[in-house]
Amino acid sequence: MxxxxxxxxxxxxxxxxxxxxxxxxxxxxxxxxxxxxxxxxxxxxxxxxxxxxxxxxxxxxxxxxxxxxxxxxxxxxxxxxxxxxxxxxxxxxxxxxxxxxxxxxxxxxxxxxxxxxxxxxxxxxxxxxxxxxxxxxxxxxxxxxxxxNTKFKRVIEIRQMEIPEKATAEEKEKIQKAKREVALKSNRELIEFEMMDLKQKREYMMRKEETNGE
Known part of the structure; x- marks a missing residue:
């Protein structure tokens, strides 16, 4: 600059x-x-x-x-x-x-x-x-x-926020919900993938492979 x-x-x-x-x-x-x-x-x-x-x-x-x-x-x-x-x-x-x-x-x-x-x-x-x-x-x-305290800076803070290891299930869900609500379109799919359990991730990857193979 x-x-x-x-x-x-x-x-x-x-x-x-x-x-x-x-x-x-x-x-x-x-x-x-x-x-x-x-x-x-x-x-x-x-x-x-x-x-x-x-x-x-x-x-x-x-x-x-x-x-x-x-x-x-x-x-x-x-x-x-x-x-x-x-x-x-x-x-x-x-x-x-x-x-x-x-x-x-x-x-x-x-x-x-x-x-x-x-x-x-x-x-x-x-x-x-x-x-x-x-x-x-x-x-x-x-x-x-x-x-x-501006909306823009608060949104960035939510996007950067890490989920604490010691957070309760309720606290984790609250943070995940907040991150989903303000996620960028380009990052939304990645966020949703990270929130899946192991079984859901396997099913997701299988669907992606089937789609790519068409």
Whole structure:
């Protein structure tokens, strides 16, 4: 990230000796991530569309030879190359990475993030999107700074929660229910599998093998 209280925000990237200025308004960056989830487009199409989306100068001609380097530079600027300890490291789809575990999703958790920004900062992200002035770096800093009593932070805490070994059956069921209610779609199947007993797991694996063999 390039948020600096001393120097402000740097929106410039350099590729093969040429500087390019980026428009990193937060909703544009979110749409950049959404674009890379679109399976109907080729990677080449995604690259050209996303570059055109984020370059300030729409008249810049981008050759195929420079396309990979330019896209890599854009992704590094957005997601960070070697982020500091408390920054958010992301994959190409915008998802936060932490020790290969995914605890939140910018798309699935949009309502939690929206309500939490209003609660802590009085910021309406829909209004900010229409204004087009909230920078991606500021958005990330504000997410990091959300207080623990916001809905977003409480949901993450539940997802990260471990079930204590000495918990009673009632306590375990309560925690499991809470985790199911806020589970990300991508993690829900894994959570349900972990909650099965040995017999249920064997039956589940047999069904999966039968499905894969069709």
């Amino acid at each position: 390039a948020l600096s209280l001393s120097w402000g925000i740097n929106n410039l990237i350099e590729v093969e000796g040429v500087e390019y200025e980026l428009d990193l308004e937060f909703s544009k960056v979110l749409r950049f991530f959404d674009l890379w989830k679109d399976n109907d487009l080729s990677n080449i199409d995604k690259a050209f569309i996303s570059i055109n989306m984020l370059l300030v100068d729409k008249g810049v001609k981008v050759d195929m030879e420079i396309l990979p380097s330019l896209l890599t530079a854009i992704v590094k600027r957005i997601a960070g190359d070697k982020p500091p300890k408390n920054s958010i490291k992301r994959d190409l789809k915008g998802n936060a990475l932490e020790e290969e575990k995914k605890y939140y999703d910018l798309e699935e958790d949009a309502e939690y993030i929206y309500s939490s920004f209003i609660m802590d900062y009085g910021i309406d992200l829909i209004d900010e999107r229409e204004k087009g002035t909230l920078h991606w770096d500021k958005f990330n800093a504000l997410i990091i700074g959300l207080s623990d």
